[in-house]
Amino acid sequence: MIGVAMESNKNKTGLKMIALILIFIILYSIYVVGSYIWNSYKNEQLYNELQELKKEELKVLENSNIEKHVISKLEPFIVINSDVVGWVKINDTKIDYPVLKTDNNDYYLYHNIKNEQTRAGSIFMDFRNEGKGLDRNTIIYGHHMKDKSMFSGLVAYKQKSYYEEHPFIEFDTLYKEIQWEIFSAYITPIDFDYIQTDFSNDKEFEMFLKDIQSRSLYDTTAHLSKNDKILTLSTCTYEFENARFTIHAKMVESN
Numbered sequence: 702m703i704g705v706a707m708e709s710n711k712n713k714t715g716l717k718m719i720a721l722i723l724i725f726i727i728l729y730s731i732y733v734v735g736s737y738i739w740n741s742y743k744n745e746q747l748y749n750e751l752q753e754l755k756k757e758e759l760k761v762l763e764n765s766n767i768e769k770h771v772i773s774k775l776e777p778f779i780v781i782n783s784d785v786v787g788w789v790k791i792n793d794t795k796i797d798y799p800v801l802k803t804d805n806n807d808y809y810l811y812h813n814i815k816n817e818q819t820r821a822g823s824i825f826m827d828f829r830n831e832g833k834g835l836d837r838n839t840i841i842y843g844h845h846m847k848d849k850s851m852f853s854g855l856v857a858y859k860q861k862s863y864y865e866e867h868p869f870i871e872f873d874t875l876y877k878e879i880q881w882e883i884f885s886a887y888i889t890p891i892d893f894d895y896i897q898t899d900f901s902n903d904k905e906f907e908m909f910l911k912d913i914q915s916r917s918l919y920d921t922t923a924h925l926s927k928n929d930k931i932l933t934l935s936t937c938t939y940e941f942e943n944a945r946f947t948i949h950a951k952m953v954e955s956n
Contacts, residue, residue: 771875775799779875782814786832789824789841789934790871794854800841800872802826810844820844821851829898833875835930835952837906840896841872845937845946852936856946858886861919868921870950872932881932881950884923887916891943895933903927913949923951 771779778785778799787800801809801823809825811818826832827840843852857863870881889895895913900906910925930952938946 772873772878775873775875778814782816784809785814786826786875788871788873791854792867792869794857794867795850796824796843796852796854798824798843798851800824800826802828802830802832804828806842810842821846824851827896827898835874836898837900837929838896838898838909838931838933839872840898840933840935842935852934855934855936855948856938858883858948859888859918859946864919864921869953870932870934870948878956879952880954882923882953883948883950884921884925885914885917885947885949887913887918887947888938888940889916889945889947890941891945895945895947895949896935913947925951 775785775788778788782801784801784803785799786802788798789800790797799814801814802825803809805828806825809823811820811822813819813821813823822844824841824843827842830836830839843855845851845853845856847853858867864883864886868883870883872879872881897909900909907927910927910929910931914921914923914925932950932952934948934950935945938944
């Protein structure tokens, strides 16, 4: 009888441990989901606020040290953060964001325009790019968020029909409003150097253009030359480990 009682106590102890583990798992899951929802909400509120600020094109304070000739709609954002170097927008997507740049590609992965730490981070330019102007290949990164924010909208370009309906990107530098024509969209491993910024000569650049255009998931009507300035947008995708979805566009019109 004593052995039976001891076995019963062991079973009860085991059940209690299982119950505690299950409770911990449930509470942790609630915390993770709650944190994600809260962060998504905060991120959405921030960018709604920025959208309103953009629409208003507020007059900037005279002592804000804003450079002359900066596009007026970007001035309020430079007051918030002097790392702002432009604005990127694609119609019919949530992509309508300020672009930031600092001296590395890590900080704005997890910090917003107000320098607050956040999972969504910011849309940001490669630190090797000039920033205030345009290089031969200007590169912009953003997270692929589950709530469809940041650069999640890029993956719609996996379908040619979507490209045909949305062939242009708007990316404005500090000084120019520019329209860009998409010429390539593809999935790539990170070991392909699609983010090359420096080219030793025209021939190397032309070979680069030919390579990235040939990788496209579908044919486009764009024609390229050594004189083109190109824009590269990049985000994560999940076809395989460390996959990236990349879009390239060339400058076609500026004001």
